[in-house]
Amino acid sequence: MTDSISSVLSQIRAYQSQLGQAPRVAGDMARSDAIQGLQGLQAPGQAGAVSGPSFSETLRSAIDGVSAAQEKAGALQRAFERGDPGADLARVMVASQQSQVAFRATVEVRNRLVQAYQDVMNMPL
Incomplete structure (x- = not known):
């Protein structure tokens, strides 16, 4: 900790x-x-706010990336099973491992967010 x-x-x-x-x-x-130092900060929708992706947008794009990696790995696996010459075993295995690592990383981020939420909720006032 x-x-x-x-x-x-x-x-x-x-x-x-x-x-x-x-x-x-x-x-x-x-x-x-x-x-009191936080009172000068502006809400994300107000004029003059720092532009950039919000946390939810960043999280959504990361999850979309994991989903795309899983779809690519599944498509390569199906192509290999059909005997497609463009889908060799090495590409299928690499795509599968990439999607697996991305999924594990996403689960770990989720676990850490849940733990952080629980830590904040258990803080004494």
Whole structure:
């Protein structure tokens, strides 16, 4: 758990340095100041907001990519079974392994999101 927290903190610090903000130490702000600091942020639909894909769009495109990899592997497998000369065993196996790795990664992301949600919900107020 400590490794994952330090990993997330290092990623946040890297993003802050990319944005030109100085990284803050946890004790630099009081909790009420941290919440007040968020008041200047705009909602995603407002003018002047940073443009970019939302979390749900990113997640949806990742899931679509996994689905496409699985469909490609299935199509190659069916072509190999029919005896199509363009579908050799090596291509079928590589596509199958790629789709399997992508699916496992998606399941792991889902598990981590569920765990993060449970951690947040179990935090004392």
